[in-house]
Amino acid sequence: MLRKGVGHRTTPLRSPGRAERSDRLIDSHGRTIRDLRLSITDRCNFRCTYCMDPDVRFAPPAELLSVKEMLRVVGVCRDMGVKKVRLTGGEPTLHPELERIIAGVAGLGVSDLALTTNGSLLTPEAAARWRDAGLGRVTVSLDTLKPEKMREITRSSTPPARVLEAVEACLGAGLGPVKINAVVVRGFNEEEIEDLAELARIYGADMRFIEFMPLDSARAWESSRLVTAEEIVSRVRARWEMTPLDRAERSETSFNYAFSDGAPGRVGVIASVTRPFCGACSRLRITADGMVRPCLFSRDEWDLRTLLRSGADDAHLKAFLADATWGKQAGHGISEPGFRQPDRPMSAIGG
Ligand code: SF4
Numbered sequence: 001m002l003r004k005g006v007g008h009r010t011t012p013l014r015s016p017g018r019a020e021r022s023d024r025l026i027d028s029h030g031r032t033i034r035d036l037r038l039s040i041t042d043r044c045n046f047r048c049t050y051c052m053d054p055d056v057r058f059a060p061p062a063e064l065l066s067v068k069e070m071l072r073v074v075g076v077c078r079d080m081g082v083k084k085v086r087l088t089g090g091e092p093t094l095h096p097e098l099e100r101i102i103a104g105v106a107g108l109g110v111s112d113l114a115l116t117t118n119g120s121l122l123t124p125e126a127a128a129r130w131r132d133a134g135l136g137r138v139t140v141s142l143d144t145l146k147p148e149k150m151r152e153i154t155r156s157s158t159p160p161a162r163v164l165e166a167v168e169a170c171l172g173a174g175l176g177p178v179k180i181n182a183v184v185v186r187g188f189n190e191e192e193i194e195d196l197a198e199l200a201r202i203y204g205a206d207m208r209f210i211e212f213m214p215l216d217s218a219r220a221w222e223s224s225r226l227v228t229a230e231e232i233v234s235r236v237r238a239r240w241e242m243t244p245l246d247r248a249e250r251s252e253t254s255f256n257y258a259f260s261d262g263a264p265g266r267v268g269v270i271a272s273v274t275r276p277f278c279g280a281c282s283r284l285r286i287t288a289d290g291m292v293r294p295c296l297f298s299r300d301e302w303d304l305r306t307l308l309r310s311g312a313d314d315a316h317l318k319a320f321l322a323d324a325t326w327g328k329q330a331g332h333g334i335s336e337p338g339f340r341q342p343d344r345p346m347s348a349i350g351g
Pocket of ligand 1: 276277278279281282283294295296297329330331332
């Protein structure tokens, strides 16, 4: 549930000096948006401590975008240059019409359609259906291989083995390369870095470690709990000889390594805090309740839902999205004085 006081813009901004192009998603720092992260629900069956309150209140269903609205937004964004769409949540596999959403987005001709999930509900049958509907790739979140720690961090009864079955289901359905993401929190799971990295070798997957970011609803983030990319990489390299890989594209969020011994899989680190990649950011987010967040750490949001429900035509939607993007902040500003954590927690933004 969104706290009061977050800036909601509902009217286009005509900032001086901005090119009058309302058909492209370009920000005032010269970055072009090509990746849309669409949160399709704020609901989740986990209550991860670095993400969501145990007693979270979800938005009323009427406030969430309908499938028709989601597909309209994706269509408009596609026309404005978006090539990749990632479906997120909350937990997107909880959405009763996920297959219809996948088929709808795939039908709009985006070149890359991916899904981020906690894996708890992902079966081989579901993976095959989603693949047939047009899904291309899956990222599965898994922070620990220890059942007791999994219970502690997710506040759920799902064991790590269930999530690994989901990874196998994705591989079986050809939804690869599968990415496995782990948020590393000091005092919680840094001791498991090597064991988690081994998953890359076992499954031929991309095992990516994410630096802990100040986006938790408990607002308990402290820099002392951050395990840096440097520390993560040095632990992995102490176990295996690793070969650094070039970034596939400038906006790629992780920097990656291959095993020098030729074993399958890669290890990557998403170093948002210590090695920010904002300069090449190509992402735009739309929340399940229809707010445009140009940056994960945006302090302002743009109320697209009201516009969608006010009968606005596509030209108006485009102008609105172009203005929202134009005002995108240069970066997250976590290390800058005066940094303030966004009001909206990660669970209501989507990864
Ligand atoms: S923090 Fe914002 S600008 Fe930086 S990479 Fe993330 S979304 Fe992009």
